[in-house]
Amino acid sequence: MSKQRRTSRRMSNKKILAIIGFTLVSAAIGYAVFNSMIPTNRSFPVLGVPENTYLVTKHDSQNGYVFASKGTTSGKKSMGSMHIMPEIHVTQDQLGSIHMINEDTDSKHNLNIDEFNVHTKDLNYFETQTVTFVADKEGSFRYYCTIHPEMNGRLIVQ
Numbered sequence: 001m002s003k004q005r006r007t008s009r010r011m012s013n014k015k016i017l018a019i020i021g022f023t024l025v026s027a028a029i030g031y032a033v034f035n036s037m038i039p040t041n042r043s044f045p046v047l048g049v050p051e052n053t054y055l056v057t058k059h060d061s062q063n064g065y066v067f068a069s070k071g072t073t074s075g076k077k078s079m080g081s082m083h084i085m086p087e088i089h090v091t092q093d094q095l096g097s098i099h100m101i102n103e104d105t106d107s108k109h110n111l112n113i114d115e116f117n118v119h120t121k122d123l124n125y126f127e128t129q130t131v132t133f134v135a136d137k138e139g140s141f142r143y144y145c146t147i148h149p150e151m152n153g154r155l156i157v158q
């Protein structure tokens with residue numbers, strides 16, 4: 001009788017641990033999702049579908065260190081279908097997401113747009129980072145890499 005009770009108590013302890021574990025994992029995921037929804041120039045999450053831009057950083061003998069994109073953005077064309085230092089377009093007051101990947105084996109690169117508090121970390125080879133900001137200012141803004149000032153282009157908000 002007492003053995004039976006001990007077994008069932010152990011079972012319920014396991015269950016409680018499982019519930020605590022599940023709660024902690026859910027909270028961690030929730031916190032990560034919550035944080036990823038906070039634009040770089042806001043302190044609270046903003047709901048919305050962002051306009052996406054995919055940027056690649058690389059090095060080639062012709063152009064040196066460059067930002068490049070395969071998207072529909074305009075820019076100097078080179079390297080097959082790649083655009084060099086592409087113009088990034090975001091609609092005013094919309095969310096803009098820039099997904100960056102460093103495909104340069106030689107050097108780290110980062111992405112900065114001061115007016116929207118966009119600052120990625122220094123990305124190693126094949127590292128990626130996504131930054132999301134609210135395009136709350138109209139105009140043409142400079143994006144650049146702090147390590148290579150020659151790597152720069154324009155973000156157009158209109």
Ligand SMILES: [Cu+2]
Pocket residue numbers: 057065108109110145146147148151
């Ligand atoms: Cu760079």
